[in-house]
Amino acid sequence: MADPEQLQDALNRFVETDPGNKLPSGVSIFDLPLLGFAAADDPIFKDYQKESVIGPIFKPPEKWLADAVTVISYFLPFSAHVRRSNYDGPLPSVEWLHGRFMGEDFNSKVRRFLSGELEKMDGKVVVPALDQEYLADYEFFSSNWSERHIAYAAGLGSFGLSRGLxxxxGMAGRFGSAITDLFFKITPRSSGGPFENCSFFADExxxxxxxxCPSGAIKTDGKDKxxxxCYTRVEDHTRKMRLRFGYAHxxxxxxxxxxxxxxxxxGR
Ligand code: SF4
Ligand code: SF4
Structure with a gap:
């Protein structure tokens, strides 16, 4: 059995020391990650193919790596500085956008680092989000690999009314994952169901x-994706984002x- 603590220590060191995890001010974008493990043959991955969950677009682990054994998921929580910068105002703060864009560049570095660590343990690895087979459907807001759903499968949390995990x-941060043929002890999911951690679903x-939510997208019976x-796709904001970050949304x-x-x- 592969050693999860060895992997957690290596990830912690990388997140603590890599210069990619910094805002221009030198403040960290992310705090230390959480790590979770799911069995690649967990029936939940078949459930994800149902229309009522992600849909047939979802590719279960064995379709990415034929001899998949474990799916590894991690959560990178945004630092307090990034989170608090976004408390006020109707549009995302500059630090939040750095966290989103430069933070996602760093998240891709973490994915590659994780892949390298697993290869050092003699594992085969596929990182779906970096794979050429990765497919996102922006018309229907779905993809063939959902980091949030993988994190739920790997026992990292449960969904909220806003549909974050x-x-x-907490919820504010970025997720990543990898599939390997190495065996890790799985992280049990809590028995309370997919919305257990959200106070609305517990007792409203x-x-x-x-x-x-400034757009009215979050409703008690679902989310208007x-x-x-579309909320931030206002012309002036889009232009400023493109000029500053090279991204439009x-x-x-x-x-x-x-x-x-x-x-x-x-409550905990
Ligand atoms: S209802 Fe409350 S606990 Fe649930 S996702 Fe929204 S803010 Fe979080
Ligand atoms: S659900 Fe509302 S608050 Fe959340 S990101 Fe979308 S528009 Fe913003």
Whole structure:
């Protein structure tokens, strides 16, 4: 059996020391990661192919790596500096956008680092998000590999009303994953179901993300993904983002900060 602590230590060192995990001010984009493990033959991956979950577009682990044994997922929580920068105002803060764009560049570095560590353990590895087979369908807002769903499968948390994943380090951050033929002990999912960590689903005591959302996209019976996606696509903001970051679009992220599930599981 491969050693999860060895992998966690290596990831921690990389996140702590790599210069890619820095804002221009020198402040860290991400805190230390959480790591979780799912069996590649977990039936949940077949469930993800149902229309009611992700849909037939989803490719289960064995379609990426024929002799897949373990799916490894990690969560990179945004630092307090990045999170708090986005508390106010109707549009995403500059630090939040750095976290989204430069943070995702760094996340890709973490994916490659994880892949290298697994290869050093003599494992075969596929990183779906970096694979040429990776496919995102922006018309229907789905993809053939969903990092949030993989994180749920790997016991890292459960979904919130805003449809982010609430981990023990909260919801605000980025996810990544890899598939390997190495055997790791799996991280058990909590028995409370896919919405266990969200106070709305527990007792309807929280709707803070609904009130925080400037586009009205979060509803108690689901999320209007198109409204969320289009909210920041206002001309002036798009132009400024393109000039500053070279990217034209990012969601605002207001539902992930200044909410009870921002950096922990509410009530715990
Ligand atoms: S803000 Fe409240 S209702 Fe929304 S996802 Fe977080 S815990 Fe759930
Ligand atoms: S990212 Fe912004 S627009 Fe989208 S659901 Fe969250 S708060 Fe609403």
């Amino acid at each position: 609430i981990t023990e380090k 005591s929280c709707r803070v993300c609904v009130d925080r 198109a409204a969320c996606y 990012s969601i605002c992220g207001k539902c992930q900060v200044n909410v009870p599930c921002e950096d922990s599981i509410p």
